[in-house]
Amino acid sequence: MSGADKEIESFSEAEAHAEIDRLHELLSEADRLYFENDAPDISDAAYDAMKRRYLALEIAFPQHKRADSLSEKVAGAPVDGFAKVRHEVPMLSLAKAFTDQDVIDFAERGKRFFERDKDLDLVFTAEPKIDGLSASLRYEDGVLVRGATRGDGAVGEDITANLRTIKDIPHTLKGKGWPKVIEIRGEVYMTMAEFEALKARSAAVGGQEYVNPRNTAAGSLRQKDPAITASRNLRFFAYAWGYASQEPAPTQFDAVQKFGEWGFAISPLMVRAKSVDELVAQYKKIEELRSSLGYDIDGVVYKIDSLELQRRWGFSSGEPRWAVAHKFPAEQAFTTVRAIDIQVGRTGTLAPVARLSPVGVGGVVVENVTLHNEDYIKGIDSNGLPIRGDEPIDVRIGDTVVIQRAGDVIPQIVRVVLEKRPAEAVAYEFPHVCPVCGSPATRELNEKTGKEDSRRRCTGELICAAQAVEQLKHFVSRGAMDIEGLGTENIELLFSSGLVRTAADIFTLRDRRTEVQAAFAARREEQSRLREEASGKARKATRSVEERSFEGLDKLFAAIDARREPELDRFIFALGIRHIGETTAAALARTFSTIVELRKTGLEAAAAGGDVHEVFPSVNGLGDTIWEALRDFFENERNVAVLDSLLRQVTPKPYVVTISANSQVAGKTVVFTGTLEKMTRGEAKAMAERLGAKVAGSVSKNTDILVAGPGAGSKLKTASELGILVLDEDGWLDLVKQ
CATH class of the missing domain: 1.10.150 (DNA polymerase; domain 1)
Incomplete structure (x- = not known):
């Protein structure tokens, strides 16, 4: 079974590392297509399945978690064309639930987090998850002054003029009791009826084809001419808020009801629930109503109702802990394999792609599917075990296959329909030479495991x-x-x-x-x-x-x-060194400060060979994979020549670390030990992270603060020996209150 379908529990170290890298690349491309181009080629269900597997692998194999892990960042980036808007409160994505058990686990995590509140009965809200484009509307003294897209969650685009054309968005708030300043957030969408009408109008004049309501709504919202946006009859549901000079209500449910009083459209299917059974019952009710709603939804969102409890539970990896999106299952379809092509990527990977007879899956036409590697095509993993059925089942040109928009950026093959295989179909022969340059294409041997990499790479490099x-x-x-x-x-x-x-x-x-x-x-x-x-x-x-x-x-x-003096982290990332993404590049920039120092150390490592730790420093979050990739880059004389030639043209700026002055602990590394009496360990961690600190599990010379409760042991001793600031729980609370 290949890494794409293999059970996580049966992964070897090398297989887990390779699968995390593979999923990282595919997820990053999916994020780019979705957030920057508004042109995803998989459904949310497809993306979610892949992201879920990625996170599960990180948990099972934490030693292989990448420094630029996607669990540590918000996806996407604002694109050019509109003025940029920085959100005062980030617009974050939600964690996902796919089964009833996932919902049970979500509720149980809440109970454990608030276990010190003995008489607390958790109350939740449940509402449809609209499949549209997120937007934030800023009102000052009740008047709409700015509207923006979500963008990357931190920075969006100013599309005020276009948002003003949507009839569900009031230019002036109705009623009373609204804060002096509030950012109302919700989803812009297109109804199915309007989508079909637009398709018909376009077809009548030989215009463009529209794929689905979500993409069409996104494109309509980014028109330069607001009149075009107005002609598309977009709609808006309000369901949340960002910055507010005062909270609209003490609970999530009551706040959304206030939005309705102020003139916004809100979902009539939003309810309060006091148990998992009630949450799941509402999920099933909404799923039954899905086809009759007249607009696309892809799940149900659950949130802790109390805003005070939301604040206490906090956030993790760019997602609120107090909310989860319960997604609907993925869809499947039959199609045939017309051809198998080989694409060569930036790092030389030979990536096979099946060209399919076009088929609609969930409103999107699918024509391509990744086949991952030659083992996947053969139907086996690196150990020769089958990945489809009890016997190895390969993929051939002419095969009828079942696909679903889940698991990969280009949808995956669920199974091959052998009874429909043409008699003339023959097994696919994977090339052993690069189809572009003719260089040998080899599968690298992992020295630690003795096994071949699942991917074949062109050795031609530049x-x-x-x-x-x-x-x-x-x-x-x-x-x-x-x-x-x-x-x-x-x-x-x-x-x-x-x-x-x-x-x-x-x-x-x-x-x-x-x-x-x-x-x-x-x-x-x-x-x-x-x-x-x-x-x-x-x-x-x-x-x-x-x-x-x-x-x-x-x-x-x-x-x-204008790019002759780039930021150092951007420049390092631009070099395209294998395994070094944006977050890792930033970590390397912080570590070496200048490109001169990085080049010097890289050449020393290349000359020394052997153990990378003899030359490279010990940096939290940068493991052997990163250091070996750097050494390998500088061992290649052509790479060094290209770098030196480039440095004659550009001068990367030295990296300067700046710490926010808004928090006493921003940028500091904090360790908690012993028994905390006024809050749970999870609540303490959430508090620290909310204030910009990094929470570590062990004490080292990089630790800034140790918070020690009763029963503190060796960590307290180590901190004392290293001269690290030690605080008790009261001291910590006093510090963060500053």
């Missing part, structure tokens, strides 16, 4: 055009150097024209302006010719190709020059 192009795309991407104007198409054009082969070449394009202009002009002429052939008539340009070319190049060169 001589492989596919890897080189993907590396360049990564270098200029939003999270890396973020060079505006160098998107996928332009990178591919500049590479194929021979103008850019390595990252350093990007910064010398201004010196080759004539050649760059010629390449862009040739592409425009070819595109124009193709359009003329398709339409049967020539298009008349209002301005010359040369005039438009000069304008575009000036902007491009300016954007490139």
